[in-house]
Amino acid sequence: MPECRNCGSFVTERYVRVFAPPEFDTVRVCPDCEDMVRDGAGVREARSKRV
Template sequence: MPECQNCGSFVTTAYARVFAPDGMDHPRVCPSCEDMVRDGAEVRQARSPRNT
């Protein structure tokens, strides 16, 4: 089962297929990672809070 590399939350296979880097099965961040964004090969804190 795919899971977020940052927080370990479950993600759907469809989410992983779209948001995981090519050749990887697990995304680096997910919707459960509040205020975290992908930045190249890294995950960092968002510069401004997300509005949900």
């Protein structure tokens, strides 16, 4: 099962297909990573809080 590389939460294969770069088989952040965002090839804290 795919999981988020940042927090380890389960993500669906469909979510990975939509949000992961083509060469990856998992995502860098997921909806459970509330204060994190993708930034280029990495992950960083969001500048503003998600509501």
